Amino acid sequence: MLSPEPMRHLTVVVLASELEDTTRAIARVGVLHLLDVHHTVEPLAPIRPYDISQQLARLDALARSLDGALIFFGVPPPEPETFPEVTTALDLSAIEARVEAFSKQADALRQRVRTLTDEDLRIDTLLRNVRALAPLGVAVNQLRNLRYVHLTSGLLPERNLSRLHESLERVPHVIVPMGQAGADGRILVTALCLRQQRDVLERALRSAQLEAVELPTDLSGTPDEISAQLQAQQRTHQAERTAIDAERRAIGARIAGDARSLRAVVERERLLVEALGHMAHSDRTSLIAGWVPAVLASTLERAIQNATAGRCVLRWADPAVMDAVRRSRIPVPILLHNAVLIRPFERLLRAYGLPRYGDVEPTAIIAIAFLTMFGFMFGDVGQGLVLFAIGYFIYRRMFRYRDYAVILMECGVFATVFGCLYGTVFGSEHWLPALWLRPMEDVGRLVQTAIAFGVVFLSIGLILNLVNVVRRRDLSLLWERNGLLAALAYWTAIGLVIRQVTGGPGSVTLGTAVMWLSVPIGLILIKEPVRALVKGMRDQHRPEAGEIISVAVESVVEVLDTVVSAISNTATFIRLAAFALSHAGLFLATFSVADAVAHSGGTAGTIGAAMVLVIGNIVIIALEGLIVAIQSVRLEYYEFFSKFYSAGGEEYRPLRLGAAQSAHP
């Protein structure tokens, strides 16, 4: 509770010949968060890294080929959970041969499809050209075999027509435009000239950007007849495509098991090779280092001992005594470990950044605070139950969103509880008595409660900051921002306010307030100058006037900052009451509209009013629910976390084959 899972540092030395078996054993247990030994361990003898680049390249090539084949044959990729059990070393060459066989089958089919596609493209062009010639009504082979006349047909930009005529003045010729220009501004033209002048005509046509219409050489007949023949070819190709597709699916079904298994094996092997990249070796031994959750240390130790038959050296260390950890040279990974109902809120923490090892892990606090604030702002029995039902539905039907479902159900419970306190069911205050207060009728108490909640919440933040200071064993942090002095000032001010509120007017005079507050604020004021003085004495350096003024100004600014932020951080919790009121206000508006519709008369009015109520509730649940959740997160991130939390922790990712890398032990 309030701490991440304790970790232990492990350094293992094994015989180089047994490294592969050891790595597989470690991966099988799946609890070692590997460290790059080159940067984290100071070996007694020279060590060298493993060159994994070639192996990685081979495995990546295999993965690409397999992925290509899987996609082509329509085989879904393997789920990580189905990765085969780690056994012995793999023969990569054998795998490559099998993968090549799949790829060859895929390539052969692809080639057939490509040929068909190219052929279809050719037919499409021919069809377009032949259709363009249809108005001539002449057999295509006749056009090809004219004896004295050269004839060319093609598509010409319409605006180049007059330019073409101008250029061909010295050559007897005929240019016949056919039909209208197309969308691209080009028009079909047929140009004729004497055969001996064909070169002149052709060069002129080309320079006028005529795109010649290709005539099919292997087909004869009129354009309409040729079109029919080409369409028949297209139908044949379509049938061939269908056959290829059936063959593809059949092969896919046949190889699915084998291909998926191989893909999983390749993925698994890649992980192991990557792990090797974190390790190092001398001539005869290999070095492995990493972090293990303390509770699982003995399990891992046994596995390594078994894999090496005891031919290994294991050295365990506690992070608290490790110099490298204290100097932040080696980060200790963070494994969050919370109860089932709290665990979904770890997402909020991850979104902000994981805590540093040793610091307070506040998931439980933020979960309770979030739910309380949500319930406070969204209190309604009916809508709470609806939220719970939606959450339950998602929990049962959509496994991937299980975390959100739990949060939704919990929000529903807290909204229901606060609904009972407010006596509200779907906005109606007639069905239940209010166990505490009705927001619209007791605004003052609602606001006071919201501020009181804020005070408690912020105070927890200040306390957690002190806990962090103690845990880090760096008492100098006590005097920093949000440290002990700021906490004392805040609590003194809060005490004075409570005294004034409970004791009535005049119970706290200005003099009393100044007297009490002058102690912590005075300490904040003199803190920096004293520190500068002490440092000066230690360094035998007499501070100059400029330095003293600068330190004094800094202290005044810090006091102002402390006072202003304390007031604003507390006052901002009024939004809890404001949103609770706006929730009730939205219901009021919905009921008013429903009333107006109901009074419009008859059955239609009643049905209309019911619809307004239903739609109003849906809108309130969706819109207000979202806003309230955002406000709760905002208060936690900006007001609470800013008091004590510093992210920067590294997530625990053990070497594990198959399942998710950050699973709980």
Next chain:
Amino acid sequence: MLGDLRRYAAANARVRALLSTLLGRGGLQALCGYPSSAAVRAALLRTAYGAPPPDAGISDRYLLARVADVGRAVLELLDDPERAFIRQYLLHHEVDSLKILIRGVAGHLPSPMLATHLTAWDGIGTIALAKLAGATDPRTLVERLADTAYGPALHAALHRLDTAGSFALEVSLELDYYDRLWTATATLHASDRDRARHLLGILFDILNLSWISRYHALSLSPEEILNYTLRQGRWITLNIRRLLAEQPGTQWGAVLGSTPYAAFLADAAARRFDTAAVALWRFLAGEIQRTLMGYPFHIGVPLGFLLAQELEIRDLRVVLAAKSIGVPNAEIIEHLATVRH
């Protein structure tokens, strides 16, 4: 008259101010007097061209950036249709960049290298040239340009890519652009239209003459030459184009007898056209000079200024290139087109 005043008063004032930033023939001749290309570059930094951006040096991009700047300055003070016309005129730089892009993509030039040859025409251009530099082949490039004004012309020439290479795309792009530019003059007021067509007509004539000369060198047929040249112009009619296209060996002076160009090209056979071309540019510069004098409220003033600026940049390129290979000063000055002092 009052309408002209309203349309051009501000633009004319801006152009007059900008004209003073041109180096003029005197400034260019002074640059020729510097001992080396490096000295010319250093001297140039002290002019309106100013310091180049850190990554550019004195390159085409740097010089064209000046055109873009003055172009934007002129556009700011014009309203449509004059603004649209001038913008359309300035787009010939975008067309030039697009041609570079097409050639680069066809030659598989790496996109970062290609991007260094492209000039950004912010506020004037219609396409994001730098993004297009990532195209892997000309077909992809044409696809990406499908929805732009250049799309149809490029698409119509795409089928010739395999046989004619990037030339097919470039020539189609250019003919289409100049055709649209000429059409844009139709949107201007009558008096402006004539003035714009006078200057553009001379420009088109020069382009046609230089293209015909080049196409002869490439052994294109007369029909191809006619199809690859502009149909509009000031004095170069269809008949003259045809004569020039059909008779490559003819002395051009005879064919051009009825035009003002005859005097400049009297001795220039087609194959020596390039050396005589400077006279044509100087003729255009003279016409610009005439346009900028006299009645000031017409389209000829902004158009003439932009043409003058571009001619000056042409001359600057000549000076920088010639200086870098040690051409004598007198010879460089012979190749300058700018006439305005």
